[in-house]
Amino acid sequence: MVKWEKIINPKRKGGLGIHDLRKLNHSLLCKWWWKLENKEGMWQKVAEKKYVKNNTITSLKFKATNSPVWKDLLRVKDIYLRGRRFKIGNGRSADFWRGRWCGSIALIAKFPELFDICNEQSGSVYEFAAKGWRLTFRRWLDERLQVQIRKLRDLTATALSQEPDSPCWIWEKSERFTVKSTYSHLCSDAVEEPNNQIWKAKAPLKIKIFMWLCQQNAILTKDNLSKKNWHGDQHCCFCQGGESIIHLFFDCPLARYVWSLVAYVVGASCRPNSFEQF
Ligand SMILES: [Zn+2]
16 A cells, blocks of 8 residues: 555665665676776676777766666666765876866766867876866857856865776765665655654564554555445444544554553553652
């Protein structure tokens, strides 16, 4: 009775926290990109020689001759690139326009108009530095674009070192890749709806899930049954009111009586103890 899209949201987003396998799979695949850039091994060597060659990861494209595994990795490349930025070293791995290496946004997103008319649209930071950071454009830059190019030059005025560029992960405090942070980012478009009162309650899990179902109006009370073409008597078993979740658990005279008993028992169990302590 609750939509699957709602159920697979994390608990803090109002769902039941059941994992969405597609998103989890994408997050796990992203880990391979991280390993490719950060660890050394036989498969990394093969992938570097066969697919990456001298390109930056940002500029890799689909090819019909790619192996199915590599195609799957390319499908999640954009997700990976959203979370990865570079601490710049020698500039050989970072893509000048598309990579995030100076500030949190790629230059292509920060200066889209300059990129559109720029003659040098691809290459690593190292290649741009080797050309003295010189950019040429297809047409004359007006005053506004002149201001933009000055800003771009200020941003990119970096001295490169001999060290390789080091990738860091922006969705994790430690700056190291985690599947959890990637998964949580993929779920980030859902609205916050923490339900702390339910999930932090000291009650068994099945009771918490039952409370969550009540909150979603997803219990088969008679009003909900009638929405599913059930034609029985819709009155409450204990009184003449219509049976709904609110009625059954709060408004029905019997429910009120039960709650008053609970309040009495809780009150009674607190009072003598507190007096005895005094
Ligand atoms: Zn009733």
